[in-house]
Amino acid sequence: MRRCRMSILKNMLMNHRIVVTGMGVVAPNAIGLEDFRKALEEGRSGIRFLPELEALKFGCQVAGQPPLTDELREQYFSPLELKSIQASGIQYGIIAGTQAWEDAGLSIPGKEEEPDWDSGCIFGAGLAGARIMRDSAYLIDEGMTKRLGSTSVPQVMSSGISAHLGGRLGLGNQVTTNASACSTGTESILMAIDRIRMGKAKRILCGACDSSGPYVWAGFDAMRVTNRRSNDEPEKASRPLSASANGFVPGSGAAALVLETYESALERGANIYGEILGGFVNSGGQRSGGTMTAPNTQGIVRCIQGAMKEAEIQAGDIDAISGHLTSTMFDPIEVEHWCKALDRWGADFPYIYSLKSMIGHCLSAAGAIESVAVMLQLQHQFLHPSLNCEDLHPEIVKLIPAGRIPSQTKPAQLSIIAKSSFGFGDVNSCVIFKKIN
Amino acid sequence: MTTEEITEKLRTIIEPYVEEKELLNDIKPETDLLEDLKINSANLVDIIIDVEMAFDIEIDDDAAERMLKVKDAVSIIQERVEA
Structure with a gap:
């Protein structure tokens, strides 16, 4: 009861x-x-x-x-x-x-x-x-x-x-x-x-x-x-x-x-940029490979899946991913665990990109700046380029085709974008943004 | 330094801390820094630092606590400048 x-x-x-x-x-x-x-x-x-x-x-x-x-x-x-x-x-x-x-x-x-x-x-x-x-x-x-x-x-x-x-x-x-x-x-x-x-x-x-x-x-x-x-x-x-x-x-x-x-x-008749369906935060507990500076990859998968559950969406609903993707050797591992969390592989994988390719890693501010970019992309239906990855990492090429990473700005039909951030202390967060109907 | 010179120099020191600039037009010896000029009380310590640097003097805590009106400030500065 x-x-x-x-x-x-x-x-x-x-x-x-x-x-x-x-x-x-x-x-x-x-x-x-x-x-x-x-x-x-x-x-x-x-x-x-x-x-x-x-x-x-x-x-x-x-x-x-x-x-x-x-x-x-x-x-x-x-x-x-x-x-x-x-x-x-x-x-x-x-x-x-x-x-x-x-x-x-x-x-x-x-x-x-x-x-x-x-x-x-x-x-x-x-x-x-x-x-x-x-x-x-x-x-x-x-x-x-x-x-x-x-x-x-x-x-x-x-x-x-x-x-x-x-x-x-x-x-x-x-x-x-x-x-x-x-x-x-x-x-x-x-x-x-x-x-x-x-x-x-x-x-x-x-x-x-x-x-x-x-x-x-x-x-x-x-x-x-x-x-x-x-x-x-x-x-x-x-x-x-x-x-x-x-x-x-x-x-x-x-x-x-x-x-x-x-x-x-x-x-109050406000202008609406878009909707936030929900999201999830967790920590890998600095266990099973997780440390102060490295993630417990299980924590990442659970965080992404938790966000989808909170947002009441299916993995197939995600059109694009604004990754944490900082330009380190961790990038291929992040992509791999997005594949695992969504169980979407190869050509079935959503678009994925990193705004950090343009602005660097703005540390505490990163997730906020990247989220504003997500909202603008949903509102204006475009994907900005992920710069400087002409030489895609071979481990990433094994997981998803190059076309899933926008190398130039392109118009795109986008309904849902997922945004993740990971931080020292083995902490994770993931938010699901949606275009307003 | 004359009282007038000190008052004028003090006026330029406190000017940035006064948000309603028109209040500065009518500074008198009786003018109260917090009440009349509406200076944020937290900024009093900043004004004291600025005064110390501008006049190359030191204002101890007892004197600082007495710096409520323009005339108090002027006499505290004058005593120390002449010392």
Whole structure:
């Protein structure tokens, strides 16, 4: 009896259709939705050689950094805000979040008005405050702690980005930051869906950000997981799915999505980009081959299958996959486990691509930026190219024909795209996006 | 430094922290930094750092707590500049 009631309750909640009504993006190859869509269609690379990384003797001296100008900064921040918000990731996150909120046609309460109690923010971050912490450390060590002033904490605390967005937009529901390494952005979307479906919020601004620069990227460089061989060819450096992939290219940026129920979107006459059917997060537990840095492949398969179950779709419904595909030796293993999870092989396999081929691996922000790209592709019915994989990895060729990986932009009939992200700590996430009918 | 010179320099230091710029037009010795200029209280510590650097002085915690009105700030700065 109790079980039955629980399942009725679950059905009621799960029946809430979740739609995306606003988006914003600050990516290495474009800022703002309109230019980002153009960049995707052009296959525009955002990877550049950074002399700062050469001077610091980094192995990988190329990276993806959003082309943020002073002019654009002044458009979003007052001089006082620019004085107190210097962490690039927090700037990216605020710009993307504000863009998404405005794009959704939502208003911002005035300073003396009530906050919007029904709207919240679950916005992920990784090492957004790294440079600020570094600068602070010098002052602290010299006995000048006083000089940190009031701006250090709101930039270096993990929840810095959600705290800034919540205040700026006057959000009165849950305002928090999630963190699950490179799975963060995708996870934030799933956490937002959960909160809305539980009836605890009407809408959530979700997404993620990460800062640019050596203090964020150094640890990865030291682990030798980045590409150290393409410093003279930045645009060729991020090579997901290729035989010559030998490390990821670090990136940075932010993306934001406004999620709400279909009813709420209809009620306020909002523009709807697309629907999110559901998804799944899990961990491989760092068992059966899984470690801090390598996945337990069983966890990946279960995550993808869990996402399909939550979304109530069959494997055959998936038209394309926005892979995690970072440009490492793990790419062929990822493709193999997509084949296994979907039980679709060879020519029957969906399209698969990696946006990281254009923008590098934007770490915590990756899943959010890639999800915005998915929504744009569903809305405008095209596939952007997966660059730099002319020399497909032989293990991948054994699994799927080359034609399943778009080498050029092409119009495509797309109804459902699956997006996965995997992160250090053996954590996984997978979201199922659908074109709105 | 004269009181006027210090007041003028102080005005340029606090200017970035005042969001409603028109409030800066009518600065008097009695002007309260938080009440009248609507400066965020968290920014007081930033203003103190800026003052210390601009005048090359040190403001201890007791003095910092007394810096509520423009006249307090000016006299605290004046004492230290002349010291």
